[in-house]
Amino acid sequence: MLQVSNLTKIYAGGVKALDRVTFEVPDGQFLAVIGLSGSGKSTLLRCINRLVEPTEGQIVWNGEDITAATPEEMRRIRRRFGMVFQHFNLVSRSSVITNVLAGRLGYVNPAWSLLNRFPHQDVEKAMRQMERVGIADKAGQRADELSGGQQQRVGIARALMQDPEMILADEPVASLDPVLAHSIMKHLEEINQQDGVTVLCSLHFLDLVHRYADRVIALNEGQLVFEGLPTEIDDQKFKEIYGRDAERVG
């Protein structure tokens, strides 16, 4: 159970990215986060594993206060949050397998990992994860030689290496075409349903939300403006979330 209460983030320039956002995510849920670009979706996801330091508010995860964790504790917490990014954020010059193994860095002994030595079982695990997302044959290739869809699979495999209890997906399909988008979303769905991993996923397209999400929260200018089931978003709600002039597409 993830409990976010009164989460506020004000950036150095005075921009209020999040404004007293409060919500809960039960274990095993697929929660979609929607809203316009710049509405605070990315900031919200990054506050949860404190890649972005929240200004105020509290995030409690299974009884552990994330906002009060020390750096050392934070590293231990982070390794159980897998993260998937819009632009994949792979190290483009490293091989696919190195990128996947990087997901294990929070667990392995730092001294050995600096020499690029990973335990045997981790390498095997990496191969299994790559098989699972269908890129096992690309293990030795450089990450930037892969297509967009393949790169995002590497990103998912990297997140899976962390044995995550929750996956934070920041617009994971926004830079992919519709066919690839569905295949990536299916992987996330499968991880959610088979492994029981909670998924927090920000999305742009409402059809994806309808198709995959259990529940939706919507942000507008940093404020939580909607919380409920995907089917509850009618035209009225849509205009509240996206503004008066918005038109539905897809």
Added chain:
Amino acid sequence: MKTKPTSIWKSVRIGLLTVLVLVVFAYGFQITQVDLTELRSEQRQESLRRVLRALAKPDLFAYEQEEVIATAPLFIPCPSEESLAALPAPDATNPYMVITPACAEPEGTVQVEGFNFYPNAKGPLRFVPGSDPANTVTLGNGIAITDAQGHFLATLELPDRPSDEVQYLRATIRRNLGALPKLTETAYSTWDKIVETVFLALLATAIGTVLAIPLSFMAARNLMAAVRSPLASISLSVLGWPVGMVIGFLAARWVGALGEPLASSLLANLAAVVIAPLGAWQALRWALPQEELTPPGTGIRLARALLIAFAALALLFALFQLAALAMNLGSLLEDLLASFGFLGGFLYQIGEILRLTTPVLAALAAGGALSSQLSRMGQHYSERAPARLVKAFNLVVTAAAGATILGLLGLLIDALYQIGEPSFTLWIPMAVGAISGLVLAAMVKPKDTLPNGMFIYTITRTILNFTRSVEALVMAIVFVIAVGIGPFAGVLALGLHTIVSLGKLYSEQVESILPGPLEAVDATGANRLQTIIYAVVPQIVPPFISYTMYRWDINVRMSTIIGFVGGGGIGFLLQQNINLLNYRAAAAQMLAIAVVVAAMDYISSYLRQRVV
């Protein structure tokens, strides 16, 4: 649309600006003494022509020559009849000359006819002042050219050198030996020095690159801005450095002394070099498990720390033995390998370097290790302990850290300026440091973090910028004094300059990496060092290689002139020959520099294309 009428003020402004620019350039002409009338002077043009001709004929190839010399007596002015008659008749079996007339007034003209010389050869025909026919000083610039019979006929203007005694004319006729010209002395020495130059640049670049990389991380804003620590942690790490360095240095000395009895035996060295690292490896394997999900208890951690210390000592021992091995093997090979003895010499030098640097490395490693360990403990304590206790702790350790920093600075000042008054250079600075530490600790909230990363960043940047502004040539002057004239001084000067300039260039590359991968690796729970290795290093490899190549290029060019101040390399020869007005030799060296620099340019651009 209405076109705006040009304002009168605008025209005036432009006019004034034009006048100002003209004045600036006129003043520039005056300051830099632009003077083209000088160029028109006969004398300058003549010298210029001579120098350009010499430069166009680099002293690289020359025929081996043989020569015959003949002298003929001559009176200036004409003496009494009997002295003229007393002149010996020329020996017609050897090359000889006949001067007609045999005496002349000063600045008069004589005809010289030579016989029995080499056929179709030539050489200088000169007046030899004084009464010694072997005098090396000659006057005039006559030339004798022989025909197929070895005979020549020349007219010579005599100088204004009247004398009562007999004087001489000398012809030196030379001919080339062999069909092809041979390399000259200058060519050989130029080759020697250009090789020295290239290697000087190579070593400087290698040293510079290795040391610039860690510096560049410290001078990269994007890496350092996130580094913040509580005061206790910072103070403890400040204390950890000097203490750790002393411990490391002493440990290295102790281990070095321990291995001394083994040092002379090659077999013992070899055994130690194999066994000690194996032991260390096993110890480390146990002490650093590859993965653990729960943090271990205190007892196990202590045992691990001891094992790691043991492994470090074993590694130190191995390093010393490796140094001894390299030195022993090197001196052995130097005798054995004959003309490849320099390989043995190289091995010996490497051993020597290893032996000298091991204590320094040990000190740095121990300093770093202790400092980071203490800093982690400080962090831990600040997070766990109640604020009041942390405050008290901060007061103590920050005062100690302040006293340590200023005390060490005071010792440095004493060493440089020889003040010899410990109350000024040690006790007062320590007191000031302690008091500033107390003030700082009193002002900072006990649980706050301070931006120590940005502090290190600023200091590193400042040092880089200051040192970079000193030209390598100036550094070379200092190093020549430190290690003597020769290429080693050049290596050190260029190396230092390479460190600071590459440090800056590299750090700019680190600052421009994509933040995405950094964020992604951070999000997996990796620590800072892991993030650097997995997200930063792969991104900066291509620009680093490219800049290193570029720097090697610069270093080759710099090393050609570092010899001007005694830093070794070809510059020394070049300067010497320019000073001796030996322009043909200087031309040979300039040509060598041009060839090497052009070749380097070509090679480095090729490699950059291939690697990056």
